[in-house]
Amino acid sequence: MIPQKFEYTAPKTLDEALLLLAAGAKPLAGGMSLIPMMKLRLAAPEHLVDLGKLKDLNYIRETDGTLHIGATTTHAEIESSPILRKKCPLLAETAAAIGDVQVRNMGTIGGSVAHADPAADYPAALQALEAKLALKGAKSDRIVAAADFFVDAFTTALQPNEIIREVIVPVEAAGTGTSYQKMFHPASGFAIVGIAARVRKKAGNIALVRIGVTGLSNRPYRAATAEKALEGKLGSATEIQNAAALVAKGVDANSDLHASAEYRRHLAVVHAARALMTALARTA
Amino acid sequence: MKIRVTINGKSYSHDVEPRLLLIHYLREVVGLTGSHVGCETSLCGACTVELNGKAVKSCTMFAVQADGASVVTVEGLATDGKLHPVQEAFWNEHGLQCGFCTPGMIMASKQILDRTPKPTEEEIRHGLEGNVCRCTGYQHIVNAVKAAAAGAGK
Ligand SMILES: Cc1cc2nc3c(=O)[nH]c(=O)nc-3n(C[C@H](O)[C@H](O)[C@H](O)COP(=O)(O)OP(=O)(O)OC[C@H]3O[C@@H](n4cnc5c(N)ncnc54)[C@H](O)[C@@H]3O)c2cc1C
Ligand code: FES
Ligand code: FES
Numbered sequence: 001m002i003p004q005k006f007e008y009t010a011p012k013t014l015d016e017a018l019l020l021l022a023a024g025a026k027p028l029a030g031g032m033s034l035i036p037m038m039k040l041r042l043a044a045p046e047h048l049v050d051l052g053k054l055k056d057l058n059y060i061r062e063t064d065g066t067l068h069i070g071a072t073t074t075h076a077e078i079e080s081s082p083i084l085r086k087k088c089p090l091l092a093e094t095a096a097a098i099g100d101v102q103v104r105n106m107g108t109i110g111g112s113v114a115h116a117d118p119a120a121d122y123p124a125a126l127q128a129l130e131a132k133l134a135l136k137g138a139k140s141d142r143i144v145a146a147a148d149f150f151v152d153a154f155t156t157a158l159q160p161n162e163i164i165r166e167v168i169v170p171v172e173a174a175g176t177g178t179s180y181q182k183m184f185h186p187a188s189g190f191a192i193v194g195i196a197a198r199v200r201k202k203a204g205n206i207a208l209v210r211i212g213v214t215g216l217s218n219r220p221y222r223a224a225t226a227e228k229a230l231e232g233k234l235g236s237a238t239e240i241q242n243a244a245a246l247v248a249k250g251v252d253a254n255s256d257l258h259a260s261a262e263y264r265r266h267l268a269v270v271h272a273a274r275a276l277m278t279a280l281a282r283t284a
Numbered sequence: 285m286k287i288r289v290t291i292n293g294k295s296y297s298h299d300v301e302p303r304l305l306l307i308h309y310l311r312e313v314v315g316l317t318g319s320h321v322g323c324e325t326s327l328c329g330a331c332t333v334e335l336n337g338k339a340v341k342s343c344t345m346f347a348v349q350a351d352g353a354s355v356v357t358v359e360g361l362a363t364d365g366k367l368h369p370v371q372e373a374f375w376n377e378h379g380l381q382c383g384f385c386t387p388g389m390i391m392a393s394k395q396i397l398d399r400t401p402k403p404t405e406e407e408i409r410h411g412l413e414g415n416v417c418r419c420t421g422y423q424h425i426v427n428a429v430k431a432a433a434a435g436a437g438k
Contacts, residue, residue, distance in 0.1 A: 001324050001325075002303060002305075003303045004303070005302075005303055006302055006303060008285060008302035008346070010349075010351070028349075031344060031345060031346070032326065032344060035345065035346070036325060036326055036344060039324070039325075048302070050348075050349060052349060099413075099414070100329070100414025101392065101395060101396075101411055101413065101414050102332055102340050102341045102392070103326070103341075103414065105335075105339055105340055106338075106340050106344070106345070187327060188327065
């Protein structure tokens, strides 16, 4: 499996990379999605700009209540980051659930988010975390909410000459429990359905619930009706079951050779209940 | 494009096409055929090598991405005719039958032990998720990693 010919540049600086992108080149990060597509000749870029060697896109930083993760930070770096494990454990847990060790060593958060595979894991967490994405072009710099970023399967708000510069997530407040639960595809490990849950308790009651869903439909989303059903409640097993039953309501579920739409809906309900239950137990 | 790669401690320099995959570079240009091509679709792990200390699937990487990097293949593990502890353990515990998956299994196992010197069985199985074996049923491979971990403490 040999890809079509292409030109390759590994720029030293971000500015240099952005100029090449403005001239029509395509970014290469970990290559874990792009290279398989090139080998199958589903993608045939003429010029690749390797972002992998840019030092200024690889970082995890905290500034006043928010965490900034550079686009080329790998899944393995996110999974093992002490600061993320402590301050945004949902993202670290999600990264650990991606593919296998070799994929996590190469694949990056920016590449995964830009690729927008409907079965990718991060999108669930990014919805639940109400994350923001910093996008940069040669002449532009803007922030887009994760809720507006994913347009359709493999389609995002990115302009052709823009890259994801960083992913911005909040530092979890005290009393918050989180969990990511997925049905693994048996070969690749992708999410047939994945649910990210965040639950915050105040004086015994649920003060905040966020539920992010991936894999079910072409776009990751927040299950707002299910969230509302739990707000202000104690979080009993029945209340959780009732809320979980709402996550797939009215959603146009995907159907493919791995799982029918009906089975996917069922998985969404089961995994939502598990994610909420686990998140609630972790609020203590 | 001209690249310079350190492989098993030795420096190599070649002019390669950007589309040349790292596995083909290692096997066909450098002549190191220890790393195998199983699926060529990033799923089986037979092509696993270490790139700057990290286990990667060399069938899903271009050789040009490795420019300036240090690569270790299964051929680079033994020193002065003495097997690496992971190789020794695979031998002792019958961690292979046909041996096709073994170079990749050994590189992935080495990564597990580099990161977690005393792994639990669950951690071992999790660490081998990217590697497929069609012969052993995995139990002997898991035993080999356990034995290597136990031996390293001696
Ligand atoms: C065997 C296998 C199993 C996998 N299992 C899972 C899984 O379980 N869950 C999961 O979520 N994913 C899984 N993946 C996909 C993996 O997470 C990829 O790492 C990810 O989808 C792409 O990231 P990358 O850095 O490799 O990007 P690349 O493959 O290099 O690029 C992907 C796309 O994004 C673009 N791009 C890259 N970086 C940027 C940027 N900063 N800004 C704008 N565009 C950019 C590229 O041009 C390309 O179009 C798996 C992959 C493999 C090979
Ligand atoms: S040959 Fe590389 S993963 Fe199978
Ligand atoms: S020993 Fe034959 S494939 Fe693993």
